[in-house]
Amino acid sequence: DIQMTQSPSTLSASVGDRVTITCRASQSISSWLAWYQQKPGKAPKLLIYKASSLQSGVPSRFSGSGSGTEFTLTVSSLQPDDFATYYCQHYNSYPLTFGGGTKVEIK
Amino acid sequence: EVQLVESGGGLVQPGGSLRLSCAASGFTFSNYWMHWVRQAPGKGLVWVSRSNGDGSTTTYADSVKGRFTISRDNAKNTLYLQMNSLRAEDTAVYYCARDSGSYFAYWGQGTLVTVSS
Numbered sequence: 001d002i003q004m005t006q007s008p009s010t011l012s013a014s015v016g017d018r019v020t021i022t023c024r025a026s027q028s029i030s031s032w033l034a035w036y037q038q039k040p041g042k043a044p045k046l047l048i049y050k051a052s053s054l055q056s057g058v059p060s061r062f063s064g065s066g067s068g069t070e071f072t073l074t075v076s077s078l079q080p081d082d083f084a085t086y087y088c089q090h091y092n093s094y095p096l097t098f099g100g101g102t103k104v105e106i107k
Numbered sequence: 108e109v110q111l112v113e114s115g116g117g118l119v120q121p122g123g124s125l126r127l128s129c130a131a132s133g134f135t136f137s138n139y140w141m142h143w144v145r146q147a148p149g150k151g152l153v154w155v156s157r158s159n160g161d162g163s164t165t166t167y168a169d170s171v172k173g174r175f176t177i178s179r180d181n182a183k184n185t186l187y188l189q190m191n192s193l194r195a196e197d198t199a200v201y202y203c204a205r206d207s208g209s210y211f212a213y214w215g216q217g218t219l220v221t222v223s224s
Contacts, residue, residue: 032209034211043214044214049212087152089152091208091210094157094209095154095166096209098152
């Protein structure tokens with residue numbers, strides 16, 4: 001199985017900050033990576049697919065990059081609605097696996 | 108509008124069984140692979156199972172293989188997850204999700220399964 005490792009596990013930031021989250025795969029997954037945002041008690045929301053494609057309706061302050069084994073999710077200017085937990089997910093092969101999550105907290 | 112609504116969760120004793128349902132609307136259900144993903148309280152997301160459009164091809168995570176069965180009734184636009192021999196570690200919110208290419212643009216609201224004596 002492909003392991004997905006996210007860092008950091010927790011991130012404290014302020015409104016307006018530029019925030020970057022890293023996701024590493026245990027083997028190459030090409031660009032088969034998605035990013036989700038999840039708020040407490042809610043289902044995950046798709047932000048990015050194929051490593052860098054922005055899902056329809058997602059603000060352009062979110063961007064994704066990377067290929068192979070290393071990927072990043074960047075929020076260019078953090079907004080109050082962005083405080084949440086973020087997960088990466090590979091879809092190179094089955095079983096699909098998710099990263100452990102990065103909680104973005106208010107500093 | 109795509110809607111996925113799970114039901115069937117609840118409290119069950121270890122070793123017991125439960126069947127979850129996911130009612131789909133707003134799209135041609137039989138055209139899509141469908142998945143179950145779970146999340147233990149305070150933990151991360153874990154993929155559980157998938158079914159192709161006609162139910163003829165299914166895949167499971169090793170942790171549930173042989174205990175859980177995914178199925179679907181396309182006439183009722185409903186996805187199921189039959190869960191047998193439940194363990195404490197199966198306690199989680201279970202989400203159904205529509206396949207968008209093995210990632211998920213559409214999710215249900217989730218249903219909580221608690222396995223405890």
